[in-house]
Amino acid sequence: MIKIAIDAMGGDNGPTPIIEGLKLALKHDRHFEAILVGNEEELLPLIPSKFKDRISIHHASDVIGMSDQATDALKRKESSAYKAIELVKSGVASAYVSAGHSGASMSLATLRIGRIKGVSRPAIATLMPTITGNTLVLDVGANVDCDPINLLEFGIMGQVYSEDVLAVEKPLMGLLSNGEEETKGNEITKAAYKLLEPLPHFVGNVEGNDIFNGAVDVVVCDGFMGNVLLKTAEGVADTIVTLIKNDLRRSLIAITGAVLMRKVFKNLKLKVDYAEYGGAPLIGVNAPVIIAHGKSNAKAIKNAIFQAIKAADSNLNSHIEEKLKQFKG
Amino acid sequence: MIKIAIDAMGGDNGPTPIIEGLKLALKHDRHFEAILVGNEEELLPLIPSKFKDRISIHHASDVIGMSDQATDALKRKESSAYKAIELVKSGVASAYVSAGHSGASMSLATLRIGRIKGVSRPAIATLMPTITGNTLVLDVGANVDCDPINLLEFGIMGQVYSEDVLAVEKPLMGLLSNGEEETKGNEITKAAYKLLEPLPHFVGNVEGNDIFNGAVDVVVCDGFMGNVLLKTAEGVADTIVTLIKNDLRRSLIAITGAVLMRKVFKNLKLKVDYAEYGGAPLIGVNAPVIIAHGKSNAKAIKNAIFQAIKAADSNLNSHIEEKLKQFKG
Numbered sequence: 001m002i003k004i005a006i007d008a009m010g011g012d013n014g015p016t017p018i019i020e021g022l023k024l025a026l027k028h029d030r031h032f033e034a035i036l037v038g039n040e041e042e043l044l045p046l047i048p049s050k051f052k053d054r055i056s057i058h059h060a061s062d063v064i065g066m067s068d069q070a071t072d073a074l075k076r077k078e079s080s081a082y083k084a085i086e087l088v089k090s091g092v093a094s095a096y097v098s099a100g101h102s103g104a105s106m107s108l109a110t111l112r113i114g115r116i117k118g119v120s121r122p123a124i125a126t127l128m129p130t131i132t133g134n135t136l137v138l139d140v141g142a143n144v145d146c147d148p149i150n151l152l153e154f155g156i157m158g159q160v161y162s163e164d165v166l167a168v169e170k171p172l173m174g175l176l177s178n179g180e181e182e183t184k185g186n187e188i189t190k191a192a193y194k195l196l197e198p199l200p201h202f203v204g205n206v207e208g209n210d211i212f213n214g215a216v217d218v219v220v221c222d223g224f225m226g227n228v229l230l231k232t233a234e235g236v237a238d239t240i241v242t243l244i245k246n247d248l249r250r251s252l253i254a255i256t257g258a259v260l261m262r263k264v265f266k267n268l269k270l271k272v273d274y275a276e277y278g279g280a281p282l283i284g285v286n287a288p289v290i291i292a293h294g295k296s297n298a299k300a301i302k303n304a305i306f307q308a309i310k311a312a313d314s315n316l317n318s319h320i321e322e323k324l325k326q327f328k329g
Numbered sequence: 330m331i332k333i334a335i336d337a338m339g340g341d342n343g344p345t346p347i348i349e350g351l352k353l354a355l356k357h358d359r360h361f362e363a364i365l366v367g368n369e370e371e372l373l374p375l376i377p378s379k380f381k382d383r384i385s386i387h388h389a390s391d392v393i394g395m396s397d398q399a400t401d402a403l404k405r406k407e408s409s410a411y412k413a414i415e416l417v418k419s420g421v422a423s424a425y426v427s428a429g430h431s432g433a434s435m436s437l438a439t440l441r442i443g444r445i446k447g448v449s450r451p452a453i454a455t456l457m458p459t460i461t462g463n464t465l466v467l468d469v470g471a472n473v474d475c476d477p478i479n480l481l482e483f484g485i486m487g488q489v490y491s492e493d494v495l496a497v498e499k500p501l502m503g504l505l506s507n508g509e510e511e512t513k514g515n516e517i518t519k520a521a522y523k524l525l526e527p528l529p530h531f532v533g534n535v536e537g538n539d540i541f542n543g544a545v546d547v548v549v550c551d552g553f554m555g556n557v558l559l560k561t562a563e564g565v566a567d568t569i570v571t572l573i574k575n576d577l578r579r580s581l582i583a584i585t586g587a588v589l590m591r592k593v594f595k596n597l598k599l600k601v602d603y604a605e606y607g608g609a610p611l612i613g614v615n616a617p618v619i620i621a622h623g624k625s626n627a628k629a630i631k632n633a634i635f636q637a638i639k640a641a642d643s644n645l646n647s648h649i650e651e652k653l654k655q656f657k658g
Contacts, residue, residue, distance in 0.1 A: 129568070130568065131568060131571055131572060131575070141507060144507060144514070144515045145515045145516055176557060177553075177557075178470060178473060178552070178553050178556035178557060179556075185473070185553070186473045186474045186551075186553045187474055189553075207556075207557070207560045208556075208557040208558060208559065208560030208561030208562075208563070208564055209560045209561065209563055209564030209567065210564070211561060211564060212561075212564035212565055212567070212568040213564060213567075213568070221557075222515075223507070224506075224507050224514070224515045224518075225554060225557060227507035227508075227536075227537075228505060228506075228507060228536070228537040228550075228554060228558060229537060229557060229558060229561045230537065231536045231537030231538045232537030232538065232540060232541075232558045232561050232562055232565075233537075233561055233562075233565045234537070234538055235537055235538030235539070235540060235541040235542060236541055236561075236562045236565040236566055237565055237569065238538065238541070238542075239458070239459065239460055239541040239542070240566065240569055242460055243460060246460070
């Protein structure tokens with residue numbers, strides 16, 4: 001039975017959406033148990049009796065707040081994040097899920113659980129929606145300054161994750177650049193291109209729009225670029241929705257239209273709703289670590305837990321180690 | 330009377346949309362003349378007699394194609410782009426507009442017209458739509474690898490352009506980064522932050538979504554990032570439109586709704602349609618240079634010409650020179 005350690009305290013809205021999400025996950029999947037890490041007194045009344053055999057509580061008296069320094073995470077040994085990570089490190093749990101301080105989770109996971117052999121820097125990956133499915137983009141924030149070898153590792157880790165966790169056969173991978181030609185790129189991406197070239201199913205450079213048109217399964221970039229483009233994509237989507245809503249308010253005829261189009265918008269929301277994907281995996285550490293958004297609702301938490309289970313159920317990390325050995329030279 | 334030199338041959342669809350756009354511009358603005366540079370035989374029959382006194386033709390026998398090397402542009406002295414740039418260099422025309430090979434236009438403008446005193450590298454700027462107006466983003470492709478001083482210059486040039494050409498009072502300017510805090514950024518942007526800090530109306534770091542929410546008037550980034558985020562934004566917008574259209578096809582009720590919502594979508598298109606803004610100015614060269622998209626329609630060309638006129642009618646370049654002297658130390 002897979003055991004998932006869940007930081008129950010870190011999210012923006014406290015334990016409630018975390019536990020609601022866990023309940024949804026427990027209903028849908030009978031093959032895992034959860035260890036909720038956090039304030040026992042606060043958590044106990046929230047757990048329904050029907051799940052008492054599959055949920056245990058591991059007490060933690062401290063919580064790392066969203067505005068706390070990530071650099072202090074290692075010292076906050078009584079925090080829910082620290083204690084949940086320790087459960088994974090000691091082997092009591094096999095994966096970690098948190099909607100808390102993402103920097104704290106990243107540094108605790110990297111330093112306490114440790115990196116997979118051959119990985120210089122773990123990367124945060126995220127799924128972006130396309131018309132037909134989605135694209136895994138990494139790194140989206142763990143590593144602001146990257147060298148070409150970091151980008152090679154991201155390419156390898158992304159392809160293995162796509163294959164082993166997302167069940168994509170022969171995932172196509174591209175390097176994000178300012179043009180498709182091999183000569184395009186900045187100094188670092190041009191050097192990374194040479195390193196990525198020997199990898200099977202590397203398609204070469206891809207452009208910003210290729211993230212959303214399904215041209216590839218995996219897109220590699222540094223964490224500075226990844227963070228900016230994630231927020232750019234959200235900004236464009238929000239702006240379009242706001243423009244439509246503003247116009248709707250102005251026009252009675254359009255309101256009638258909008259009612260009829262409700263189903264269409266609902267489908268659209270389903271495809272661009274990040275809660276669909278749950279959290280972002282930190283790939284490259286010795287156990288599955290899923291970092292959910294601080295504002296995660298129950299559905300997002302449920303999907304984050306499913307991602308953790310799928311990863312824990314796979315040979316992801318040994319495959320990454322093997323492939324790094326083969327291609328990192 | 331302002332004279333605009335227009336490369337009539339370089340666009341993807343030949344001279345027709347260029348001349349149609351010019352006709353629209355001539356109708357709306359009586360205070361400029363155009364010099365169409367290109368094949369005289371081909372152009373002459375396209376010019377209506379009523380505009381013969383305001384359009385002259387400057388013959389050029391060669392055209393730099395979209396797939397030609399930008400590095401050859403300086404040798405292609407009979408090309409429409411080269412000859413149009415020479416008209417600006419010699420003072421016969423006061424601005425340049427082209428929908429042709431953008432790399433060729435950039436290098437010809439930089440090397441033949443020359444840079445403004447104090448500018449190390451000219452930058453391509455583009456207007457991105459927001460809910461209430463638009464944001465000027467630079468650089469979006471001229472400079473793939475940038476140092477902190479380049480970014481300082483982009484900030485200065487962007488603010489002056491915003492003030493002098495776009496008529497924004499006290500334009501707010503931000504540095505694109507992976508978080509708002511001063512400590513965020515990669516090595517280059519952190520160093521650029523320090524250089525930008527003394528500039529009036531510098532708000533600090535901004536994030537990807539701030540491009541579209543109207544938080545600032547000017548966003549500074551390197552050309553690699555700028556290119557990727559431009560294409561990311563287009564990709565998101567295209568994906569959303571496609572998702573809506575796909576759903577519409579499936580549902581008769583939604584089609585009825587869509588008819589009613591036509592006006593709403595038309596407004597939306599107006600706001601996200603890049604033709605509204607015309608072309609992208611190359612800021613930092615000694616005369617206004619507007620680079621339009623190869624696929625520009627007549628409306629885009631009209632607006633590119635208007636941008637060129639506004640810039641030629643302003644004190645943009647002397648203001649940039651002054652401000653660089655003041656803040657570049």
